Amino acid sequence: xxxxxxxxxxxxxxxxxxxxxxxxxxxxxxxxxxxxxxxxxxxxxxxxxxxxxxxxxxxxxxxxxxxxxxxxxxxxxxxxxxxx
Numbered sequence: 001x002x003x004x005x006x007x008x009x010x011x012x013x014x015x016x017x018x019x020x021x022x023x024x025x026x027x028x029x030x031x032x033x034x035x036x037x038x039x040x041x042x043x044x045x046x047x048x049x050x051x052x053x054x055x056x057x058x059x060x061x062x063x064x065x066x067x068x069x070x071x072x073x074x075x076x077x078x079x080x081x082x083x084x
Contacts, residue, residue, distance in 0.1 A: 052077065 059074045 056074055056078065059070060
């Protein structure tokens with residue numbers, strides 16, 4: 001086997017290793033980003049809960065009459081139906 005063939009095989013092996021390492025790094029970064037987004041969402045939800053609760057307390061039976069959008073939204077907000 002010539003030195004050119006050995007160098008070519010060695011270069012391919014190094015390239016493959018580098019690619020594998022980059023893939024693992026990218027996967028880890030993606031996982032960490034998803035975790036961060038989850039924490040941000042949870043924090044925002046808890047920070048805004050007093051306002052949500054006050055708003056829901058202000059929705060009366062009149063808002064549910066005639067299919068008013070505010071009553072529908074209140075049901076959506078409390079049941080979280082449609083939020084995945």
